[in-house]
Amino acid sequence: MNWPIVVVTLRGALGRRRTFLVALLAVVPVLIAAIIRVGGTSTDGAALTAGLLDALLVTTVLPLVALVFGTGVLGSELDDGTAVYLLLKPIERWRIVVSKAAVAAGITMALVVPSTLLAGLVVGAGRGGEAIAIGFTVAVLPGSLVYAVGFVALSVVTSRALIAGLLYVFIWEGLLAGLFAGTALFSVRQYVLALAGWLAGSDGKAIKSSVDAQTAVILAVVVLAVATAIAIRRLASWEVRTAE
């Protein structure tokens, strides 16, 4: 970790208008949860909480927030040329990647974790959905990390990381992972669901996942390690674009 890089990356990320818009996105699940709570009469709080947190937080808000910050902290600097001021320094490339990924993951956690907890408690508290809410809240912590690091790596590999990330979230995870069992092994969403279900204990049966918790943890660690290695390797060989 390199603190000057962390500080300047945080300033850059938090100063952008899109940060404000993404923060608003994180508020949406809480508002929807409040509407459901006020208007609904469901007695199966566990199922309702699991359905809401899966559909809104894990499937939509978490990957989108991680995508915006994961591709923004390093990829946008490589695109606009400001990254050369980091790269022209006697700093090991792994420190740059780790510092950038830590900021992306940290901001994602800061936005998604409170949103998950609040939305889960608003819709599930007093109806048997508390354990589900806590399970999801803890599970999105590693989920934020894996997504963020994955998208940081993607942004070093391609300048079209945002599009590639959207395709991964909505086509791979949203569509293919539900159709073919093998594709679920490479779905961060499935890791989060598996972990949340395990953390929720007996109430976790309400959370449907294509992989078991143990497999999810192992695969998440593998994905994290591979994505970090790819990002470091590609950054070390990154070449500036010249007009000539």
Next chain:
Amino acid sequence: MTAGSSTTTSPRAPASSGPAIELSRVSRWYGNVVAVNEVSFALGPGVTGLLGPNGAGKSTLLHMMAGLLRPSQGDVRIHGRPTWHDPAIYREVGLVPEREAVHPYLTGWQFALLNAQLQRLPDPAAAAAKAIQTVDLGDVQHRQIGTYSKGMRQRAKIAAALVHEPAVLLLDEPFNGMDPRQRLHMMELLRSMAAAGRTILFSSHILEEVERLAENVLVVYAGRLAASGDFREIRRLMTDRPHTFTVRSSDDRRLASRLVASPSVFGVELVDGMLTVRASEFAAFTVLLPRAARESGITLFELRPTDESLESVFAYLVRR
């Protein structure tokens, strides 16, 4: 054409007693496009100008020297160490890139301080303050860079590049956007840094800029090293090259026969009523033409040099 390299031993060169910058048969291509073609030279302390028209390969060369581009072929070394894949060289090297992008939300002071911190200097604040003072940015150092003029941004970039007082400073079109006063100040600064034993290499497509600052030049054209060495020698080659003029007069045919008799004129052409003359020396021809016209009783209407662009000068140097 002058000799292929100008090498001086750097008193501040930390790693070896050889040249500070050394390129050996370096090429760089993008697909089928050759941006730099078999370029070799060696540089020591002093100011060297990298001169060439836009698109000649200057930025590609500088980026390879700074380790931001991998040579497709050949070897790029600074103080004896290959620049590609070695972040440790940035303790000795500073680069001022041509692209203007600088973190707009930082102030000039914060930007210089960040660069000093990233260099892991023992006293980053003192180094940043010195760099800000050196580039004369003190008055606006606490304003965000996003509000800076082009010249101010350029100076902020230079402050960032020299905050660690590198032995080798590479600058890509450093005078872009600077007003004449800032330009003079920056030239003075680069001269003093060179006098202190540093190796300064700056690119420019403006001949006069290079002439005022650099003792040595490297002329690149179409990715090739067209000339290198003492500026005055190259300047003489540029001045003494064949010149082509178009002339309109009251009797082009008679003027052509009169001019071709002169030894300094080695070609005349009369096509579509337009007289084209090729002369060996610019100054001699401007004396010869009016004299020949007067002696023959011919009235001159128009005289126009046709190949005075810098590109044509570079092309001529490459052909030699």
